[in-house]
Amino acid sequence: MSDVKTETPISSFRIGDSAPRPDGIPKVKGTFAFSSDLWHEKMLWGGTLRSPYPAARINKLDITEALLIDGVHTVLTHDDVPGEAVYGLEHADQPVMAAEVVRYEGEPVAIVAADHPEIVRRALAAINVEYEEMVPLTDPEIAESVGHIHPDGNVFRKINLRHGDQEIQGDIQVEGVYEVGMQDQAFLGPESGLAVPGEDGGVDLYVSTQWLHADRRQVASCLGIKEEDVRITLAGVGGAFGAREDLSLHVHLCMLAMRTNRPVKMIYSREESFHGHVHRHPAKMWYRHHADREGNLVRVEARVLLDGGAYASSSGAVIANAACFAGGPYRIPNANIEGIVVRTNNPPCGAMRGFGAVQTCMGHEAQMDKLAVALNADPVEIRLKNALKTGDQLLTGQIITGTAPVAEVIRTCAEHVPSSQESSDLMSLPGGAGRTADPEHISRGEAIAVGFKNLMFSEGFDDFSSAVCHLEDGVATITCACAEVGQGFVTLAQQITREILGVEEVILAPAATETVGSAGSTSASRQTWMSGGAVQKACEEVRLKLLQRITEEHEISIDDLVLVEGQVLSLNGDFSISIDAASENPLEARVEYRHAPTFPLDENGQGDAHVSFAFAAHRAVVDVDPELGLVKVVELVTSQDVGRLLNPVQAIGQLEGGAAQGVGLAVMEEVLVAEGNIRNASFTDYLIPTALDMPPVEIAAIIEHPEPGAPFGAKGIGEPPSISSTAAVVAAIREATNLELPRVPVRLTDIVSVEESS
């Protein structure tokens, strides 16, 4: 990027600049400490025994052999959990370790601490468990009607959203059934952490996570100790994407450390990681769209079924999103949407980037294309005709008061002329080198898709962030528990502080539960707004205190003072003092920041449940060899509504990275589950896009209309890139093949029917 300013003084890295990451240097040097890099002289290694069965009764659990192995320090089971036996983000229903039954393949059954990982493995192998296998409930369609597999029942949440006229028919009707496979977040840094027992009976936990304070609440409850006795510090996080919003090894590590009175480290292997975190919910969706002859949407009917797997995680909030945004960013006067998320013996599902909106986007965008065909209309025009705008109503009855530049997002994306260089290199053909795609047979397809979702937590949740700003000798220190997972909040926090205080040096204190209140989760595209808002507010309070101090000491009116480049100056130029000198006596502000309140959905799924919305469009170009079923995504074009651009380079990174995850879901990524068992729990078998799979992402427009109420007018930008990218790619493959392709990821066998080719 030509606009990276590496030689300009740091103080110019303010809001709107491509400020470099403060953790960039240690990350490129290899010295940045990820949670898997933690080390303590006296530490033991921990490990977890997991159920090989998706549904079984535990008839016997014998740890005696394991305990006899030299170098094994402890083996713990369900009986050793000191506090609450279950935990959960929204609803505590997941056992720390299985008691009588296991409900998914990979459910923890016992944990071990030993001198060396190899001894850990031997100890785990020496634990004797007698399982009595049960028939797993693996079909979400029947979950509601069969016997409960958990005391809390098989339905996590059901939403019947009814908006407007429930009977009205459109002259034009199109219908479809769509499916989305289970996607894995596939962050690169495996689950890992280090727990150190405290002398006071408490415990210090260093772990990669998305939400320190929610972890603390759950860990303390399971350990049966006070929250303040669990001190959690963020360790370097190697990506998250939703998969670190729930607990994984947290309680286990603390139990092992407290029992052995030694520090304990644990790292999941990649295979274990696939079992150790929640995935994106697989979805089955039925849609019927009604429109008039001009193409105006009249009504949308839909049923969205999500498989939540064995435990609740954030399923309740995911289905709310899926239902609320089921129609897409369009004006839809009437709707009836049934959203249901059920419990099965499949792997637990929860948060992943896009959170419910990804699944339904694939459905509503396929429907919009069908509508265009039925009306013999242009797919872009039909979208523009129905595009939501400020003042329109959502399916929930909520009126959009913020910005909603949907038409602009669509138009800029559709009109952008890509700088696509045609390549004749075989590597750029579908299948790449070593495959046999024939350039003569390749068919090209192109299509557009639009998506949106809410920013921040919804439905009346008390959503806040906290920050402390400390100014001393001209150096600002920001303390905030916002989990930096790679998204770049650390950069933004510095930019905000420099912008408001005019100082050059901004130190970021570690994110920890001890020093500051909750920042809420690094999810829902919320931290730019929420923790950005908290840092802004803290800095503004310090700024005010500083100016007040100067006014008192020097009898100047506060309105005559400005902060510029490390100085406080009077407007008439008569007075100046360096911020260093003025803050020799430290100043501090500790704040909480909240967004405007939201409200629960009523029994008809109606209500002002959300704060703000962000929109994006993608246009995909694909090449397909229809005979071989090979697909190459050649190019993506995107436009995104960002409110205000705070850091161009970081924003582009989000747009490109989010799109890559969308491409993955469209053409290659699926956790394959057969009878409740994951079949591809490795990077050998679960494929994510490589540099050869990923096309260039051209940014047609970054649309800046400041969002009222948002700090600096900025919307969160992390999720929209992952929402419409999948829908655009699959639509382009449909264009290239003339196939219905109602399911993602599109598999080779969806393009080449096996009967035909044999």
Next chain:
Amino acid sequence: MSNDFYTLNVNGKDHQVADSWVGESLLWVLRERLGFPGAKNACEEGECGSCSVRIGEEVVCSCLVLAGSAIEQDITTIEGLSAEGELSDVQQAFIDAGAVQCGFCTPGLLVTIDDLLEKNKNPDDLTVREAISGNLCRCTGYGRILEAVQMAAASRRGEKRE
């Protein structure tokens, strides 16, 4: 000191590995025994490239190399790329181009790209994509990484890239 050790040459210095278990990978020994945690462990089965180090002239997945088999060879890890504390051109380009997000893939990519640019001063886009196709990155979608490689390549050729 017992005879029970072997010596690895890492970033130009000899290091003794004592009391190790047969079967420990080079990645494990570097990270847990020798204090070089820069190489990462995203898969430990040769698929992600996060553990890439150079042995002699070749970039390898250190998770697939038995530590004992790497004796008497020059091992270069990410820690060896900025030996004097100065960032290398590729490291600086990664920061400038925004190629780092979570950074877990970064050390492996830097070792791979450093090697690529030593062998090819003017790699085209497809060459770079192929060279780094064994290094997974989940955060960036590769766009800024490709940009960083071209920035570094241009600066090695003495050009200024706008």
